[in-house]
Amino acid sequence: MIKRENTVIEVKDIVTRFGERTIHDKLSLHIEKNEIYGILGESGSGKxxxxxxxxxxxxxxxxxxxxxxxxxAEISFKEAQKLREEWGVLFQFGALYSSMTIAENIEVQLKEYTNISKEMRDKLVHSKIALVGLDAHVSTLYPSELSGGMIKRAALARALAMEPKLLFLDEPTSGLDPVGARNFDSLIVELRDILGITVVMITHDLDSIFGIVDRMAVLADKHVVAEGPLKNVLQSQHPFVEAFFKNDYTKEKYMDKLEENREENV
Ligand SMILES: Nc1ncnc2c1ncn2[C@@H]1O[C@H](COP(=O)(O)OP(=O)(O)OP(=O)(O)O)[C@@H](O)[C@H]1O
Ligand SMILES: [Mg+2]
Structure with a gap:
């Protein structure tokens, strides 16, 4: 087995079935510390x-x-509980609890997993709100009183509440306007740099992929058909990679990025 010093996530030969349907068949990938790792693939490919x-x-x-x-697979219940504190998650459809204020939403895990005082929790909540670039006054608002972009940021603040080492984001920029999406991307990069976290990001957003993703895995045919930095992935001739990266729209809009990554291979 290859020993990778900085690997924080290793997925090896995963098989996933739901009834008769096989979703993953011997899927493998590895994610390194401090990188922004993209997971790409068609809708329904099992991301x-x-x-x-x-x-x-x-x-x-x-x-x-x-x-x-x-x-x-081998972890004890207690170890699993501890490990859960090491990551924050932004679900694809999971927004915030609508009956709670933003501050209460961010506080949920702190209440559940720690016994720090209310005063300290408030401080942490406010520091997370600032960290994601939201104004302090949103803490008393309810999710329905926020814009889509603000909800994403608030959900990110909640994901960061426990100061995780890993951040999982499922389609974080979907539903945002182009400016909001790029701002969110910049925030992810900043958080990675400031906090030293590793980011796993499911995305089909080409701007994110060309702009902030360090390495990625492309899921198709139930496994990873291409993995690595953009230039490696672009070498793949898999039909999904061809269709996704080499269509006319992408070629035109990202000509410079595609050129850059091609030339490096020569
Ligand atoms: N709990 C479940 N029980 C049964 N089937 C499931 C379950 N969760 C997901 N699936 C099936 O697994 C397949 C992969 O689903 P998944 O949500 O991972 O797709 P995805 O790659 O994230 O797609 P999208 O880009 O649309 O979000 C789908 O066919 C889905 O119906
Ligand atoms: Mg999905």
Whole structure:
């Protein structure tokens, strides 16, 4: 087995079935510390399921997932609880609790997992709100009183409440306008740089992929058909890669990025 010093997530030969349907068949990838790792693939290719397996909400039928050195299949209940504190998650459809204010939403995990005082919790909540670039006054507002972009930021603040080492984001820029999406991307990069976290990001947003993703995995045919930095992925001739990166729209809009990444290969 290859020893990778900085690997924080290792997915090895995962098999996932729902009834008769096989979603993943021997899917493998590895994610390095401090990188922004993209997971790409068609709708229904099993990206969200894979993320749920990484965060122990689902269990694969076979294969092994190791997170921060812990093998998820062998982990004890107590170790699993501890490991859960190491990551923050932004779900694809999971927004905030609508009956709670933004501050209460961010506080949920702090209340559940720690016994720090109310005063300290308030301080932490306010620092997270500032960290994601929201104005302090949003803390008393309810989710229905926020814009889409603000909700994403508030959900991100909640994901960061426990000061995680890993951040899982499922389609974080979907539903945002182009400016909001780019601002969100910049925030992700900033958080990675400031906090030293590792970011796993499911996305089909080409701006994010060309702009902030360091390495990525492309899911198709039930497994990873291309993995690595953009220039490696672009070498793949898999039909999904061809259709996704080499269509006329992408070629025109991202000509410079495609050129850059091609020339480096020569
Ligand atoms: N809990 C479940 N039980 C049964 N089937 C499921 C379950 N969760 C997901 N699936 C199926 O697994 C497949 C992969 O789903 P998944 O949500 O991972 O797709 P995805 O790649 O995230 O797609 P999208 O880009 O649309 O979000 C789909 O066919 C879905 O219906
Ligand atoms: Mg999904």
């Amino acid at each position: 969200s399921v894979l993320m749920k397996e990484m965060i122990m909400l689902l269990q694969p039928n076979a294969g092994e997932i190791t997170i921060l050195g812990e093998s998820l």
